[in-house]
Amino acid sequence: MSLKDILLPEDFPYLLGESIEVYAQPDAYEVVYQAHAKLWQEQRVRFSLTRLTNLYTYFEDENVQIIHITPSFESMQTTILDVVKEIEVANLMNSQVVAGYLEFSVSQNDPTEIEYRQIALYKSILDFNRKLGTSLITYRSAIHYELLTNYSDFSMITNNQQNCSLVDFLREQLSFKVKIGWGIGKTLQEARIQAEKAATYCTGSLTESYILTKENHLIGPLDGKTSIAMNDSDIDKLEEISRNTNISLLHLQKIYGLVYKLKKESLTAEELSIHMSISVRTASRILKRLEEFNYASPIANNVTRAKGRPSKLYKMNL
Structure with a gap:
């Protein structure tokens, strides 16, 4: 949901894990219950959400208010029709x-x-x-x-x-x-x-x-299938920047690769937007976040556009 781009680390929700693999375990209900129960016992949450429909039965003897939500027939029907439309669109795309x-x-x-x-x-x-x-x-x-x-x-x-x-x-x-x-x-x-x-x-x-x-x-x-060579110290550094700025590691790797490919250390939000296929607003937010933690610094931009002010240029300090 791109929450990492807009929330500080201390405000980020607790997650069961980075993937849904836990739900494939034979004792998935017990594993998920223990994770939720621990957060409640430590009073670190005010509410929690789960996709396991019958998990509420595990909390019946505890002082936790349960709100049990199930989809209506109309909701299921709408979802199925949406899936059919997505399949049709995918088929059209594959044939264009x-x-x-x-x-x-x-x-x-x-x-x-x-x-x-x-x-x-x-x-x-x-x-x-x-x-x-x-x-x-x-x-x-x-x-x-x-x-x-x-x-x-x-x-x-x-x-x-x-x-x-x-x-x-x-x-x-x-x-x-x-x-x-x-x-x-x-x-x-x-x-x-x-x-x-x-x-x-x-x-x-x-x-x-x-x-x-x-x-x-x-x-x-x-480029071709060969990826950009990154040594362990580069990877460690990007992971550190990701933790400090709460910018996703994937975005940082793309910026790293972009600097490497374009052979230039200074970028505008417009350039970042084009090469990373993200909105200019998102690109600006990423650059401002990097600037806030001194991983990017604004510099004078002598290249003016035909209309409006020149784009703000940032020197990457990754």
Whole structure:
């Protein structure tokens, strides 16, 4: 529920655990009861919630007021219909078309080099298809290729828009950089336009990938399946920052990775919002929280926007 982003550690609810594995235990009722009962005996809670319907029977002999709530028939019916709608939406998403835009550059107008790179890139795409069992439909142009695929294969290739296995594969196979843009649109033409726009954000020195959704959300840069190397001291430091600031460790790891990938230590809330796929408001809250604990510091921003005030720039001190 994103409570960690808005509550202080001392205000955070007591949790039975970070997962629901406890409910799979043979003595789940006894384990959950003991956890609740201990908090009540130590007078650390005023109320508690549980999903175990019959747990209230364990408290019948104790001085705890029970409020037993069960769903109505109408509520169950509404929930089932909502689930059916979600399945239908998921099926529609998996069948929608996604476009890819792959572009390589050449240092000089050398027809032989251009032809070589065309052939090498096309062969790599075919090999990638064969390796993963995907069905990327490929169209060739002068110095770029267009790809068409379905959302299901796209999700597999990008690990649900987390990283891009095609990036990793092309880095291994090719000696030159390829810009990869993925576009999702309501129509095929819109998806193609979004893919070409996404490719323009690939400004790094290596092959990389960006996604531009139909809502114009930019996601990236997506590296390959190889994760950023983090030593034990880095991980320990991020965990310490997470405890101090109450910012989730996942968000901190993403910021760490973003600084690493972009090769820059200063970020605005807008940049953080785009690359982490979160709202600008949430990004601003994270940066202000980091500033409060001296893990980020505002610096002068000489880059002005066309309208309004320049975005506040923060130097990361992670």
